[in-house]
Structures are given as C-alpha cells and as structure tokens.
Amino acid sequence: xxxxxxxxxxxxxxxxxxxxxxxxxxxxxxxxxxxxxxxxxxxxxxxxxxxxxxxxxxxxxxxxxxxxxxxxxxxxxxxxxxxxxxxxxxxxxxxxxxxxxxxxxxxxxxxxxxxxxxxxxxxxxxxxxxxxxxxxxxxxxxxxxxxxxxxxxxxxxxxxxxxxxxxxxxxxxxxxxxxxxxxxxxxxxxxxxxxxxxxxxxxxxxxxxxxxxxxxxxxxxxxxxxxxxxxxxxxxxxxxxxxxxxxxxxxxxxxxxxxxxxxxxxxxxxxxxxxxxxxxxxxxxxxxxxxxxxxxxxxxxxxxxxxxxxxxxxxxxxxxxxxxxxxxxxxxxxxxxxxxxxxxxxxxxxxxxxxxxxxxxxxxxxxxxxxxxxxxxxxxxxxxxxxxxxxxxxxxxxxxxxxxxxxxxxxxxxxxxxxxxxxxxxxxxxxxxxxxxxxxxxxxxxxxxxxxxxxxxxxxxxxxxxxxxxxxxxxxxxxxxxxxxxxxxxxxxxxxxxxxxxxxxxxxxxxxxxxxxxxxxxxxxxxxxxxxxxxxxxxxxxxxxxxxxxxxxxxxxxxxxxxxxxxxxxxxxxxxxxxxxxxxxxxxxxxxxxxxxxxxxxxxxxxxxxxxxxxxxxxxxxxxxxxxxxxxxxxxxxxxxx
Numbered sequence: 001x002x003x004x005x006x007x008x009x010x011x012x013x014x015x016x017x018x019x020x021x022x023x024x025x026x027x028x029x030x031x032x033x034x035x036x037x038x039x040x041x042x043x044x045x046x047x048x049x050x051x052x053x054x055x056x057x058x059x060x061x062x063x064x065x066x067x068x069x070x071x072x073x074x075x076x077x078x079x080x081x082x083x084x085x086x087x088x089x090x091x092x093x094x095x096x097x098x099x100x101x102x103x104x105x106x107x108x109x110x111x112x113x114x115x116x117x118x119x120x121x122x123x124x125x126x127x128x129x130x131x132x133x134x135x136x137x138x139x140x141x142x143x144x145x146x147x148x149x150x151x152x153x154x155x156x157x158x159x160x161x162x163x164x165x166x167x168x169x170x171x172x173x174x175x176x177x178x179x180x181x182x183x184x185x186x187x188x189x190x191x192x193x194x195x196x197x198x199x200x201x202x203x204x205x206x207x208x209x210x211x212x213x214x215x216x217x218x219x220x221x222x223x224x225x226x227x228x229x230x231x232x233x234x235x236x237x238x239x240x241x242x243x244x245x246x247x248x249x250x251x252x253x254x255x256x257x258x259x260x261x262x263x264x265x266x267x268x269x270x271x272x273x274x275x276x277x278x279x280x281x282x283x284x285x286x287x288x289x290x291x292x293x294x295x296x297x298x299x300x301x302x303x304x305x306x307x308x309x310x311x312x313x314x315x316x317x318x319x320x321x322x323x324x325x326x327x328x329x330x331x332x333x334x335x336x337x338x339x340x341x342x343x344x345x346x347x348x349x350x351x352x353x354x355x356x357x358x359x360x361x362x363x364x365x366x367x368x369x370x371x372x373x374x375x376x377x378x379x380x381x382x383x384x385x386x387x388x389x390x391x392x393x394x395x396x397x398x399x400x401x402x403x404x405x406x407x408x409x410x411x412x413x414x415x416x417x418x419x420x421x422x423x424x425x426x427x428x429x430x431x432x433x434x435x436x437x438x439x440x441x442x443x444x445x446x447x448x449x450x451x452x453x454x455x456x457x458x459x460x461x462x463x464x465x466x467x468x469x470x471x472x473x474x475x476x477x478x479x480x481x482x483x484x485x486x487x488x489x490x491x492x493x494x495x496x497x498x499x500x501x502x503x504x505x506x507x508x509x510x511x512x513x514x515x516x517x518x519x520x521x522x523x524x525x526x527x528x529x530x531x532x533x534x535x536x537x538x539x540x541x542x543x544x545x546x547x548x549x550x551x552x553x554x555x556x557x558x559x560x561x562x563x564x565x566x567x568x569x570x571x572x573x574x575x576x577x578x579x580x581x582x583x584x585x586x587x588x589x590x591x592x593x594x595x596x597x598x599x600x601x602x603x604x605x606x607x608x609x610x611x612x613x614x615x616x617x618x619x620x621x622x623x624x625x626x627x628x629x630x631x632x633x634x635x636x637x638x639x640x641x642x
Contacts, residue, residue: 002082002095007067010082013089016066020049023073037062038073040297041254075251075295106209109233112171112179113202113210119165120153120200120213129161130154133199136218140263141343146270150242151202155195155215162193180212180229195226201241201262203227203234203280206291208244212236214262214281222555225261225281236280238287241265247295249274255298257330257354258284260312264302264338271347284316289323298326300357302350305332310367314521317360318393326399328357361390361403365410367521377612380411381604384421386521391422417606471564473531480588481534482568483581488538489565490572492546494582499542501586502528505593528589533561537568591632598623 017026017033026033026049037047040060049055056063064072070081079095086093124130125144133154137147156162166176173191176182182191198215205211212228228234242265250256253275259265265278275296279288292299299320303309317327330353332341342350358366364387368374373383387407394400404422408415473482488498506528529535540556541548550569554562575581601620605613 002079002093006086006091006093007082010086010089010091010093011065011067013091014066014085015051015089016053016055016069017049017051019066019085019088020055020069024049038254073251075247106233108175109179109231110209110211112175112181113212113233115169115171116162116166116181117151117153117200117202117210117213119162120155120202121148121151122153123156123161124152124154124200127154127156129156129158132218136199140339142266142270146266149270150266151210153200153202155193155198155200157197159192159196162195163191178231180231180234183229194229198226203236203239203241204244205233205239206243206247209233211239214241216262227280235287236282237285238291239280240277240288240291241280242269243277243291245269246275246277250277250295254296255300256292256296257300257302258292258316259302259338260304260309261339267339267342268302268350271342271350273347273350283312284319286319286322289319289325292320293323293325297324298328300328300330300354301360302330302332302338302354304337305334309337310521314360314364314390318390321360321390321393321399322395324395327360329360329363330354330357331363361387361406364390364521365406369410374411377604377608380413380607381600384411384418388422411607413607421606471533471560471567473534480585480592481529481531484585484589485534485537486568486571487575487578487581487585488541488546489569490575491578494578495541495546498582501582502589505586505590508590508593508597528593533564536561537565587630588632591627591630594623594627594630598627 020026021033024035024038024047026035027045028034029045031050033049033051034045035047035049036042036044037057037060039057039062042057042059044059046059047055047057054063054065055069062072066085067078067081070076070084071078074081074084076084083093124133124147137144137152142152163173163176163182166181167173173182177184177191180194183194184191195213195215197219198217201214201216202210203212203214212231212234214228215226217224217226227236230236241262246256246269255275257268257273257276259268259276259278261278261281265276268276277292279285301313301316303313303316313329317329320327332338332353336344338350368383368386373379373386384407387403391400391403391407394403404418405415408418411418473479484498484502487494527535527539529538536557537553540553543556544552550566553565557565598620601616601623604616608616
C-alpha cells in the first residue's frame with residue numbers, strides 16, 4: 001500500500017492539465033481548461049479541467065481527480081495510477097508492506113498452476129514428445145516468439161508424465177486432483193491427467209495469475225477444446241482470455257475487439273492489434289460482459305463468418321446490449337475467420353474492416369433485407385421476430401428507441417404496431433410461434449433470463465446440477481414427446497415410422513421449405529420437439545440410430561439429459577401398446593403444430609392489408625376445423641405454466 005501522505009504529495013505536485021492534456025485536446029477558457037470528453041467520445045467542449053482541482057463532464061457526468069482519470073483512461077489500479085502520476089511529477093512512490101492477517105489463500109493454487117504452465121512449456125519446446133505440437137504451430141504460422149509471448153505449452157500423451165514430474169516437486173495427488181489437473185471417476189480408479197496430447201493455452205485472471213488452461217486436441221477426437229474444470233481460482237464464465245494484457249490497450253484505443261477463440265486472439269495481438277479478448281470457448285456470459293464494462297463502452301464483435309459464428313455474434317450482442325454497451329459487428333469475407341484473415345491480409349485489412357463495422361442492429365436488418373425477409377407478409381413477420389429480442393435486450397432507452405424506429409422503417413409498418421409487439425414475448429418465429437413461455441436452464445450466477453432463454457433448443461451450460469426424481473418437462477404436460485421418445489429408445493423397430501411421421505409434422509409447420517426455417521441471421525428452427533432435453537436426445541438418436549450403444553448417445557448430452565436418456569431407456573415395461581402410443585403421441589404433436597400455425601397467422605393480422613386479412617382468416621378457420629377433428633384440447637390449457 002502507499003502511505004496517505006505520499007498520495008497527498010503526488011496529488012499536490014501533479015499537473016492535472018498536462019497529464020489529461022496528453023489524452024484530450026484542451027483549450028484554456030477563463031480559469032479552466034476545456035475539451036471534448038474522452039469517456040463518451042464527445043465532440044463539444046463539455047469536459048472541464050481545473051488546474052488545482054479535478055475534472056468534470058457536464059454531459060455524461062464523469063468526474064474525479066487526476067488519479068481517477070488515469071485509472072479509467074489507462075485501466076490502472078489506484079496504486080498503479082499513483083505511481084504513474086508520481087513519475088510524471090517527479091515524486092518517488094514506494095509501497096509499504098500491506099498488513100494482512102495471513103497470506104492470500106489462493107496463492108498455493110496460483111503457484112501450482114504457474115508451475116504446471118512452465119512444465120507444459122518445457123515439454124513443447126524441449127521434449128521429443130512436443131514435436132507434433134511444434135509442427136502444428138509451424139503449420140499455422142505461429143512463431144516461437146509469439147507462442148512464448150502467450151505461454152503456450154504441450155500436455156504430453158503419456159499418462160504418468162505430468163503426474164510424476166509434479167509429484168517429484170512435492171505436489172501430491174490430492175492437491176493435483178483438487179486443482180483439476182488429475183481426474184478419476186471413483187476412488188478405486190488410478191488418477192489420470194485431465195489434459196493429454198493437447199496444445200495448452202494458459203489462462204490468466206486480470207491480475208496476471210495463471211488460473212487454468214485451455215487445451216486444443218492435435219489429433220482426431222472430441223472435444224477439440226477442453227478447459228480446466230471450475231475451481232476456487234478458475235470460473236471460465238467469469239474470465240476473458242488475454243484480458244490481463246488487453247486492459248490497458250482497451251482503455252487506450254477506447255474499444256475492445258471480442259473474438260471467439262484463443263488462436264483468433266493470438267493472431268490479432270501478434271499483428272499489433274492488442275485490445276483483443278475472447279471468452280473461454282463458450283457463449284459470452286453476463287459476468288464476462290460485466291468485465292468489459294469496466295474498460296470500454298464500445299465492443300466490436302469479430303467472429304467467424306459462417307452460420308454458427310453469425311449466430312454466436314448476435315447472441316453475444318444481446319448480452320452486451322443488456323449491459324448498456326455499444327455493439328458493432330465486423331464482417332469478414334465469406335469462409336474466413338479472424339485467424340485466417342489476418343494471416344492472409346494483415347493488420348491493415350483488419351483495421352479497414354473494423355472501421356467499417358456496423359451497429360449490430362443495422363447488421364441484422366442488412367442481412368434480413370438481403371435475404372428478402374421484408375418482401376412478403378409471412379417473412380416480414382419472421383424478420384420482426386428476429387429483431388424484437390435485440391430491441392428488448394438493449395437496456396439503454398435511447399438505443400432501444402432508435403432500434404424500434406429502424407425496425408419499423410425496414411418493415412414498413414407503423415411504429416405503434418411494433419411498440420405493441422415489443423411487449424409481447426414470442427417463443428419463436430413464423431409458423432413456429434407459440435404463446436409466451438420460458439424454459440428454465442440451470443445457469444451459474446445469471447441474475448435474470450436473456451432472450452436466448454426463450455429458445456428451448458439453446459445449448460445448456462456445461463456445468464449443471466443434475467436434479468433428482470422424474471423429469472418434468474416445462475413444455476408439455478400431456479407427455480407426447482416423452483411417449484414417442486420412450487418407444488423410440490425401447491423398441492427401435494418403430495424408429496423409421498416415428499422419424500418419418502415427425503418429419504411430416506415439421507414439414508407441415510414449414511410450408512415454405514427448409515430454407516424458410518434457416519434465417520438470414522444463422523438461427524436454426526426450433527424443431528417439432530420443443531423440450532430442450534427431449535430434442536437433444538432425439539437429434540443424437542437421429543445421428544447414430546436408436547440401437548446405437550448408449551455411451552455413444554450419452555457422449556453428446558449434458559449430465560441432466562444423460563439421466564433422462566437413461567431413465568427413458570429403462571422404461572420398456574411402460575410401453576404397453578407401442579402402436580397406440582405412437583398414434584396418440586403424434587396426434588397430440590400434430591394438434592400442437594396446428595395450434596402454433598393458427599397463432600402464427602393471428603400474429604400476421606396486425607401487419608396485413610384488408611385483402612390479406614380475409615385470406616388469413618380463411619386459413620385460420622381451416623386450421624381450427626383441423627384441430628377440432630384431431631380431438632385434442634387447446635395446447636395452452638394442457639401446457640404447464642410457471
């Protein structure tokens with residue numbers, strides 16, 4: 001810590017005008033200096049600096065001392081800011097030893113992770129077993145200086161190599177198991193390393209402690225990327241890769257570039273673009289977005305140009321907008337990702353793309369317009385369903401109002417109609433729209449649900465507590481999905497019929513064909529099975545067959561889904577009459593499908609002309625008669641409500 005008298009001396013000696021003047025164009029006006037505010041990127045002289053006082057912005061309200069300015073502008077801690085200002089004004093600043101009750105309890109964990117990082121690095125560069133990893137880095141044009149800058153290493157293939165090395169340094173198995181470096185399924189099993197035959201990326205906290213690793217598999221197999229398990233010092237949803245190095249450049253550049261993967265971040269930094277961070281190979285979390293708010297309000301999303309990358313872009317954008325951040329999308333040429341693009345085109349090309357980045361909402365509208373989604377009534381309805389979640393996500397009222405006006409203009413409808421729609425949360429789009437409902441997914445530390453929680457097929461988090469007792473779907477009470485899956489898994493002879501009939505229902509819901517259900521924003525259709533667990537089991541079964549070994553299906557499921565899958569497979573005696581069970585289940589799902597189509601058509605009425613309304617009402621009557629003929633009650637009355 002720094003003694004108070006030293007802090008006061010630095011504050012007295014500091015030339016606040018000169019220090020702030022290095023970052024802001026100041027002009028003397030009377031007894032104060034004024035210029036554009038660097039915190040909200042103002043253009044008028046609303047930012048005032050008093051020579052013997054502090055600074056104030058009369059627009060955004062930012063104010064403080066010279067230390068506050070340095071902290072916020074350069075991303076420094078208070079101690080770093082005092083040292084920085086002291087150096088500027090010629091005052092030597094020395095820290096005194098902080099009084100504490102004892103050492104930080106996390107220090108042993110930090111020490112162990114740093115030791116492991118050094119071991120992985122030596123294996124990569126010095127051991128014969130690291131040759132494949134060295135060749136892999138060379139194939140991706142990653143030089144040794146760049147790799148060493150990021151602390152890259154290699155986890156050897158040999159099961160006992162790392163364990164023996166660390167045991168020899170005094171780290172026993174209990175400590176390695178607690179740190180997640182060794183794993184075992186039960187007490188009788190010999191511990192084995194979590195990481196084997198993987199290129200290792202050390203992950204740091206914001207204070208630059210090594211807290212975990214991300215490992216990339218070099219050969220075939222899954223998962224391609226594997227992170228450290230959560231521990232006292234590592235929670236992947238609360239960390240951002242490279243933030244410890246990027247925080248000051250982010251402040252300096254007044255922006256952060258968010259990429260998807262480790263290699264993307266590494267490549268951009270190596271090219272000289274330092275304000276780059278990446279999540280831990282998963283969807284951006286609220287905690288990660290909170291981290292970014294401490295350093296900049298301007299986020300540029302530079303994700304892959306393919307469908308999954310596009311989908312991830314807009315999901316991340318909604319999380320960031322909810323935190324009041326300004327979000328722009330950097331568009332790469334088709335088929336490119338940040339790593340390959342920088343390797344081919346260099347930094348100047350990236351800078352040009354970043355300069356041309358569009359606001360995320362404008363980018364959404366652009367994609368929908370190019371795909372012709374505003375050309376006819378049905379597609380226009382679906383286009384609005386893709387835009388409304390982002391409008392709702394925007395926590396800044398001005399941004400939300402601007403998005404609302406932009407959507408109304410693009411769709412050619414009255415703003416009042418769209419404003420009414422804004423307060424009606426819809427599950428999906430177009431023919432798949434149903435009444436409001438939310439699937440509750442286990443989530444570590446999420447304060448509230450975001451737009452993605454309205455989609456039952458959204459991938460769940462990896463870390464999930466597995467509930468006990470029978471699974472109760474939030475989607476249905478009648479059990480049609482469960483019934484069909486139970487027959488499918490216990491009596492594979494009916495597999496072809498069930499798959500064929502479900503396909504027919506899906507085709508009925510999507511009269512325009514599959515292309516209509518793959519929208520311009522990279523989002524997939526929810527599917528005929530609405531429940532997230534049932535749908536995951538069904539899709540895994542489609543890929544491998546109902547008679548596939550259970551472990552093959554289970555590998556693709558998260559823990560709760562595995563338990564439901566095992567329960568269904570063990571309920572063969574519950575299927576008394578397979579043929580009747582299939583018929584009843586399909587009838588209920590077809591009734592739900594018809595009702596969803598009715599609601600979809602009803603949602604079009606507000607956007608339709610008089611002639612269009614007549615045609616829609618005729619279609620609604622036909623579907624209502626069809627639902628009545630199926631003999632199923634309104635799905636809204638049997639669906640479980642929260």
